[in-house]
Amino acid sequence: xxxxxxxxxxxxxxxxxxxxxxxxxxPAWNPSIPRFSNIGFDETGTPGSGFWPFWLGFIMLxxxxxxGINWVLKKSPQSVSEEPxxxxxxxxxxxxxxxGLIGFxxxxxxxxxxxxxxxxxIYYMKFLGRHSWVLTLIISTVLPVICFFxxxxxxxxxxxxxxxxxLFIPLxxxxx
Amino acid sequence: xxxxxxxxxxxMVALEPINLGLAIIGVIIGLFVGAMPGLGxxxxxxxxxxxxxxxxxxxxxxxxxxxxxxxxxxxxMYGGAISSITLGIPGASTAVATTFDGRPLALQGKAHVALxxxxxxxxxxxxxxxxxxxxFAPVLASVALNFGNPEIFALMLLAFATFAGLGGDDFPxxxxxxxxxxxxxxxxxxIISGEPRLIFFDIQGxxxxxxxxxxxxxxxxxxxxxxxINTSRYGSSMSKVEVNFASITHALSRFREAWRGTIIGSFxxxxxxxxxxxxxxxxxxxxxxVTKMTSKNPEKFGKxxxxxxxxxxxxxxxASTGAMLxxxTLGIPGxxxxxxxxxxxxIWGLQPGPLLFTNxxxxxxxxxxxxxxxxxxxxxxxxxFIPVFLWMLRMPFTILSPLIFVLSLVGTYAAYMDMFDVWxxxxxxxxxxxxxxxxxxxxxxxxxxxxxxxxxxxxxxxxLQYETFTIFFTRPIAxxxxxxAIILILLPxxxxxxxxxxxx
Numbered sequence: 001x002x003x004x005x006x007x008x009x010x011x012x013x014x015x016x017x018x019x020x021x022x023x024x025x026x027p028a029w030n031p032s033i034p035r036f037s038n039i040g041f042d043e044t045g046t047p048g049s050g051f052w053p054f055w056l057g058f059i060m061l062x063x064x065x066x067x068g069i070n071w072v073l074k075k076s077p078q079s080v081s082e083e084p085x086x087x088x089x090x091x092x093x094x095x096x097x098x099x100g101l102i103g104f105x106x107x108x109x110x111x112x113x114x115x116x117x118x119x120x121x122i123y124y125m126k127f128l129g130r131h132s133w134v135l136t137l138i139i140s141t142v143l144p145v146i147c148f149f150x151x152x153x154x155x156x157x158x159x160x161x162x163x164x165x166x167l168f169i170p171l172x173x174x175x176x
Numbered sequence: 177x178x179x180x181x182x183x184x185x186x187x188m189v190a191l192e193p194i195n196l197g198l199a200i201i202g203v204i205i206g207l208f209v210g211a212m213p214g215l216g217x218x219x220x221x222x223x224x225x226x227x228x229x230x231x232x233x234x235x236x237x238x239x240x241x242x243x244x245x246x247x248x249x250x251x252x253m254y255g256g257a258i259s260s261i262t263l264g265i266p267g268a269s270t271a272v273a274t275t276f277d278g279r280p281l282a283l284q285g286k287a288h289v290a291l292x293x294x295x296x297x298x299x300x301x302x303x304x305x306x307x308x309x310x311x312f313a314p315v316l317a318s319v320a321l322n323f324g325n326p327e328i329f330a331l332m333l334l335a336f337a338t339f340a341g342l343g344g345d346d347f348p349x350x351x352x353x354x355x356x357x358x359x360x361x362x363x364x365x366x367i368i369s370g371e372p373r374l375i376f377f378d379i380q381g382x383x384x385x386x387x388x389x390x391x392x393x394x395x396x397x398x399x400x401x402x403x404x405i406n407t408s409r410y411g412s413s414m415s416k417v418e419v420n421f422a423s424i425t426h427a428l429s430r431f432r433e434a435w436r437g438t439i440i441g442s443f444x445x446x447x448x449x450x451x452x453x454x455x456x457x458x459x460x461x462x463x464x465x466v467t468k469m470t471s472k473n474p475e476k477f478g479k480x481x482x483x484x485x486x487x488x489x490x491x492x493x494x495a496s497t498g499a500m501l502x503x504x505t506l507g508i509p510g511x512x513x514x515x516x517x518x519x520x521x522x523i524w525g526l527q528p529g530p531l532l533f534t535n536x537x538x539x540x541x542x543x544x545x546x547x548x549x550x551x552x553x554x555x556x557x558x559x560x561f562i563p564v565f566l567w568m569l570r571m572p573f574t575i576l577s578p579l580i581f582v583l584s585l586v587g588t589y590a591a592y593m594d595m596f597d598v599w600x601x602x603x604x605x606x607x608x609x610x611x612x613x614x615x616x617x618x619x620x621x622x623x624x625x626x627x628x629x630x631x632x633x634x635x636x637x638x639x640l641q642y643e644t645f646t647i648f649f650t651r652p653i654a655x656x657x658x659x660x661a662i663i664l665i666l667l668p669x670x671x672x673x674x675x676x677x678x679x680x
Contacts, residue, residue, distance in 0.1 A: 001614075008614055012352065014282045016468050019359055019374070038371075046640040049366035052632045056362070057353045063355070065346035076346055078614055084614065090406045094609075097402060101581060102600050109596070114591065117582050124581075129410075129574025139575065147586055155215070155223055157590045 001081035006096050011065035023050035096128055112161030114144040116134035177244050178373060183310055186545030190243060198244040199550040203557050206251020211259045213393060213587030216268030217283045219254030220247050220510040225520055238524035238539055243546040245520060249513055250550045253493045254558045257294035262288055262565050263580050265397040270456040270492040272392050273464040276619050281493025287569055291562050292427035293482050294489040299555040301490030304442040305497035306547045308523050313648030317501045317505040320450040325634040326647050330632040330657035337664035340466030347668050359623025360386045368636055381596030388625050391599045395618045397584030398605020403612045410573050437467045437483030438490045445493055449498025455511030456495035461623045463491030495545060504528055567600045
């Protein structure tokens with residue numbers, strides 16, 4: 001945990017600097033304007049477009065340095081913690097659940113939301129939850145059906161369907 | 177007295193069978209729309225607006241359709257709390273603050289207490305707000321108009337200060353979290369100069385900005401969920417609640433601990449609701465902050481404080497009535513939902529504005545009467561459904577957690593119709609999980625991304641108008657608010673000096 005604390009503070013510090021750098025971007029239609037010319041006040045006395053994010057980034061940078069100082073002085077609970085940042089269960093969980101979520105997102109682009117929900121529920125309930133096939137299949141099938149009737153039919157919010165789009169056309173003919 | 181007579185007449189009209197029936201249907205629809213992550217009152221009201229023409233054709237007047245829409249609005253305000261408490265995903269943007277303490281209560285096996293507190297606090301918030309609305313509508317509308325840019329910015333500063341100065345969280349991490357949320361809210365186009373800014377890594381998806389629900393659902397739906405799985409090891413993370421009469425009456429008796437949050441939420445929520453461009457989400461977050469700030473034990477907030485549930489719930493209901501005030505008396509909507517209601521009123525041939533109360537009393541008073549009636553209907557329906565919501569918590573965690581993930585993804589897409597947002601939401605969620613382990617408070621970031629789009633323009637417009645920072649101290653309303661905010665921010669430092677002085 002102690003190492004994770006300082007590494008995170010360092011990464012957030014880099015993000016803060018990137019934020020400050022990005023705030024000073026000249027407008028796309030006039031790249032000749034020098035960087036950081038928009039972080040102060042313009043000739044009318046109005047703060048420029050980069051004023052707000054630049055100074056927020058600056059305060060964020062100060063905070064990360066402060067967190068670093070607390071780490072050196074061992075003042076925060078994380079800087080004296082002997083516990084691991086992620087134990088074996090945590091690493092495995094992040095890989096299976098976090099990875100499952102990324103897989104879910106990828107499947108949405110291929111099978112659409114409803115197909116992806118079906119696959120994700122089977123993966124999660126059967127392989128992570130070790131539920132019976134019957135229960136797994138019932139929930140994995142019923143959930144996309146409820147979602148379809150709630151979102152596509154009742155709320156008229158059309159969710160992406162990927163390559164399964166043709167299968168839904170007859171349903172639209174019936175219900176819409 | 178005249179007002180009371182009008183109000184009683186109005187309530188009688190709202191109690192006519194057709195209007196009462198519409199109120200019940202509206203509340204139930206609102207309850208479900210509000211409970212669905214990603215969808216809030218604005219979706220329910222907007223989608224069912226066309227349906228009101230059918231009602232108008234049937235009943236002949238504008239009163240019944242308006243009662244129907246107002247009931248959906250109320251129902252959604254109640255419904256938002258349900259998924260915030262039981263699932264830990266904010267059901268609507270207005271219920272984000274309810275998640276802060278509602279979820280820890282559910283994890284401790286006190287979901288019934290949280291749900292009951294939310295329902296009663298909502299009822300009291302809405303009722304207080306209705307009384308204020310009925311008695312003081314024209315006066316309050318003129319007060320709200322006196323709130324210029326310096327005052328609104330000072331109020332925003334106070335909201336941040338309530339989160340930063342107190343509560344026992346690590347100070348630099350809290351400030352970082354606030355600035356992080358504010359910076360994310362600045363992504364996209366600068367609304368004053370029109371320049372695109374902070375388009376990270378030149379990815380075009382950032383040009384429409386980082387939407388508030390993407391951050392809120394990411395942090396609470398994904399990040400907190402991963403954290404819960406990690407700490408509970410799929411075990412008995414959600415303590416089971418026995419659903420019986422005794423547990424419900426016990427929950428009812430616990431409400432007396434929540435009166436402070438309820439009162440603060442009711443008044444503050446109503447007032448923030450009135451302010452143009454504010455509305456129920458900032459109202460509920462500010463009520464949470466102020467209740468925490470004035471509490472004797474602020475360290476309990478975020479860990480399952482009953483006041484932490486009561487304050488935002490009372491506030492979001494109070495604000496939803498408050499937001500109707502500028503909409504009806506000035507024709508300025510205070511929130512997206514009231515903007516849709518305003519559109520409805522114009523379509524039905526009404527002219528919102530100062531003359532509405534004198535020209536259309538047969539519309540205004542039944543509508544105000546219906547606020548009271550639909551509020552009673554909403555609290556009854558909500559309490560009746562509590563056992564159903566608690567039943568959801570009895571599901572094994574390996575079924576409940578993927579359901580929450582699915583609802584988070586579908587809800588995010590449904591809110592913005594953009595796959596980029598869904599990806600971003602999941603990535604923010606995974607990042608939020610790491611932040612959670614390292615004890616970075618996430619609630620201030622959520623507050624900041626809501627208030628950022630109000631705070632930045634008001635600051636810049638003030639500086640454009642007055643060309644000096646001292647204006648925040650010299651205006652009669654803004655001055656005291658700014659000074660209080662600065663004292664609150666400096667409070668940890670002052671406490672440190674006090675202890676040192678005392679020690680010496």
